[in-house]
Amino acid sequence: MKAEQNQRITQVGPGTPGGALLRRYWQPVALLDEFNPELDPAMGVRPVKAVRVLGQDFVLFKDAQGAYGLLDRDCPHRGADLAFGRNEGDGLRCPFHGWKFDVSGQCTQTPGEPPGSTLCTRIRQRSYPLLEKAGTLFGWFGPEGSTPPPFPALDCFEAPDTHSFAFKGLWHCNWLQAFEVGIDPAHASYLHRFFNDASLEGSYGKQFRGASAGEVGGERWPMTKVMREFDQPDISFEAMPYGLRLTALRKMTDALTHVRITNAVFPQTFVIPLSETMTITQMHVPVDDTRNYWYAFFTSFAAPVDKDTMRNQRLAAVTLPDYIPKSGRHNHWGFNPEEQQGRTYLGMGEDDINVHDQWACESMGAIQDRTREHLGTTDKVIMANRRLLLQAIDTVEQGGTPPGIADPALHPRIQGPDTVDGIAPAETWQTWWQQAVRAKREDAPWKNPGLKLAETAANESTLAP
Numbered sequence: 001m002k003a004e005q006n007q008r009i010t011q012v013g014p015g016t017p018g019g020a021l022l023r024r025y026w027q028p029v030a031l032l033d034e035f036n037p038e039l040d041p042a043m044g045v046r047p048v049k050a051v052r053v054l055g056q057d058f059v060l061f062k063d064a065q066g067a068y069g070l071l072d073r074d075c076p077h078r079g080a081d082l083a084f085g086r087n088e089g090d091g092l093r094c095p096f097h098g099w100k101f102d103v104s105g106q107c108t109q110t111p112g113e114p115p116g117s118t119l120c121t122r123i124r125q126r127s128y129p130l131l132e133k134a135g136t137l138f139g140w141f142g143p144e145g146s147t148p149p150p151f152p153a154l155d156c157f158e159a160p161d162t163h164s165f166a167f168k169g170l171w172h173c174n175w176l177q178a179f180e181v182g183i184d185p186a187h188a189s190y191l192h193r194f195f196n197d198a199s200l201e202g203s204y205g206k207q208f209r210g211a212s213a214g215e216v217g218g219e220r221w222p223m224t225k226v227m228r229e230f231d232q233p234d235i236s237f238e239a240m241p242y243g244l245r246l247t248a249l250r251k252m253t254d255a256l257t258h259v260r261i262t263n264a265v266f267p268q269t270f271v272i273p274l275s276e277t278m279t280i281t282q283m284h285v286p287v288d289d290t291r292n293y294w295y296a297f298f299t300s301f302a303a304p305v306d307k308d309t310m311r312n313q314r315l316a317a318v319t320l321p322d323y324i325p326k327s328g329r330h331n332h333w334g335f336n337p338e339e340q341q342g343r344t345y346l347g348m349g350e351d352d353i354n355v356h357d358q359w360a361c362e363s364m365g366a367i368q369d370r371t372r373e374h375l376g377t378t379d380k381v382i383m384a385n386r387r388l389l390l391q392a393i394d395t396v397e398q399g400g401t402p403p404g405i406a407d408p409a410l411h412p413r414i415q416g417p418d419t420v421d422g423i424a425p426a427e428t429w430q431t432w433w434q435q436a437v438r439a440k441r442e443d444a445p446w447k448n449p450g451l452k453l454a455e456t457a458a459n460e461s462t463l464a465p
Contacts (some may be wrong), residue, residue: 001370001386009389010174010367012286013055017393022054023141024402025267026151027285028295029053029130030137031166034313035062040321048092050083054141055288057083058128060101064089069103070128070139076107082125101125106202135156135166152242152405155263155295155416156281159448162304166323167314168295168323171358175268175292176389177368178361179284182270183385185248185260186378189231191356193345194224216256216423223421226250226258237381241413242266242404243388245342246381251426259429261420264385266404267392273421277302277440290366301444317352325358333359352425 012019025276029051037044050073057073059082069092075082080096091108093100099120100109100334105127107120129140129148134157140148149159156164171178215221230250237244243266269283281297298305303332318325326359327334332346333355340347348355375383392403402406405414424432441447 001373003371005390006368006370008177008393009386011289012175012288017397018287018389019054020394020403021389021393022267022286023143024396024406026131026138026140026148026405028168028283028293029058029138029139029285030060031168031295032135032137033166034321041320046087048083048085048087049267050308052287053139054286058139058140059083059085059092060089060137061085061092063087063091063103067103068130068137069101069105069134070130070137071101071105071125075099076123082083082348097102099123102238102432103127105361131378134159134160134164136295136297149406150411151406152265152411153415154271154281154405155279156271156299158446159299162448163300163444165305165310166295167294167298167311169314169318169354169358170287170291170293170322170324171280172291172328172366173270173361173364174289174367175284177364178292178357179268179270180382181357181360182272182282182284182384183244183246183262183264183381185233185235185246185262185381187360189227189233190345191360192224192353193228193231194350195228195343195345197222197224198350216252226252226423230258231376235380236379237264237384239327240417241410242417244381244384245417249429252423253426255426257424257426257429259419259420259422259424259433259460261433263417263419265417266385266388271417271419273419274298276422278305279419301440301447313352317354325355327355327358327429333362 008017010018012022016159021304030049033039034049035047036042049060049071051058058070060068060070062068071082071092071248073082075096075097077094077097080094082092082094082101085092088100088289089098091102098111099107100107101107105125107123107125110117110120110123112121126144130150131138138151142148164400191423201264201415220440230252233248233250236247240263242263244264246262246264248262250260252258260273262273265271265281268285269281271279271281274280277300279299279301279309283295283301285293285295287293298310317327327348336347336349338347339349344350346359347358348359401409404410418437420433420436422433422436
């Protein structure tokens with residue numbers, strides 16, 4: 001890749017072509033958990049947060065009625081930092097001269113002005129549309145005065161609160177290299193390789209520790225064994241209205257094939273299976289060019305999510321209130337050479353594979369230099385997605401409609417998307433995975449009967465790479 005192309009797809013700030021594209025899509029800005037006083041006692045006193053997204057600074061606050069406001073962070077009077085404002089229940093007041101703003105950005109008071117002054121009626125701080133979905137606040141940062149696209153009806157946003165859980169974490173690298181690890185089906189056989197398989201008991205909420213659907217010789221195989229013993233997947237992809245559907249086949253015997261169906265929801269979301277009945281929808285949201293937050297949405301198609309277990313598992317790896325990982329470059333991501341020799345391929349722990357991906361992404365540098373990489377056949381999805389990204393940037397720059405979930409015309413054709421992870425008959429794996437998807441949806445207590453089946457969605461291509 002040429003240096004100018006790499007710059008084009010990695011820069012996200014105001015006025016950059018890549019930033020202009022990403023501002024056309026709804027972006028998560030905070031978990032509702034971040035306003036929970038049990039997790040952050042300061043929120044019980046003053047529910048105000050400084051937020052940085054796409055290289056811009058904002059202030060996010062909650063008023064006494066429970067409404068949220070997302071405003072530009074610099075006071076429109078003389079630029080003081082509104083993140084230090086006084087939350088007075090009916091608005092946020094700048095301590096510099098007392099100017100006050102409600103959640104819509106309207107200035108309601110300018111107390112230093114003479115009696116009868118109407119200055120405040122003419123002052124409005126820019127505010128940004130907010131939506132609450134799946135335990136998360138989403139903002140839209142498109143051109144002022146324009147209309148946001150409808151919110152996408154992905155499974156993770158359609159499931160009820162009882163069957164979903166959201167979490168986040170900060171990585172010190174560009175969003176794109178973080179996203180690309182999620183659409184790379186080959187890396188799991190190496191980066192996440194375990195030399196021994198743990199009991200399937202107690203695997204709830206953990207990736208690659210659950211059982212894969214199906215049996216081999218009467219034995220139920222854990223994912224760790226599948227990934228370790230069959231490390232040359234046959235990878236393919238097809239265009240879908242939301243982006244790309246990815247298929248990785250690992251031939252086990254003449255009669256059996258491991259099938260893993262995942263998805264790339266353009267531009268920054270991937271959807272993968274956590275288990276037979278739970279999916280992970282993960283978004284990588286740029287803080288700026290060199291940092292990003294991953295937001296993971298866990299969706300259950302069976303029993304309600306055990307949120308306390310899921311939360312406690314993940315809180316052990318971060319520090320609050322900013323969800324900064326305890327492992328990182330500063331401590332070599334917890335690398336243990338003895339573990340690398342005898343227990344795992346990487347040597348960075350067995351309980352949380354998220355740190356494996358964190359190392360892979362952060363060790364590339366803050367912004368990966370793609371002019372120095374040498375891609376292979378397993379990188380075909382990476383290459384296809386980069387072509388889509390460059391094309392979409394060009395489209396927006398030329399005044400066109402961005403693709404996928406930012407295009408209102410496509411929303412009636414975007415649902416799911418479906419994931420599968422299991423052992424199938426080698427000759428009929430396509431039929432097998434479609435039947436598995438149908439059964440999962442029919443058994444889901446919150447299922448929408450109007451959702452199209454996986455086999456009909458295959459004909460709805462619009463994002464050809």
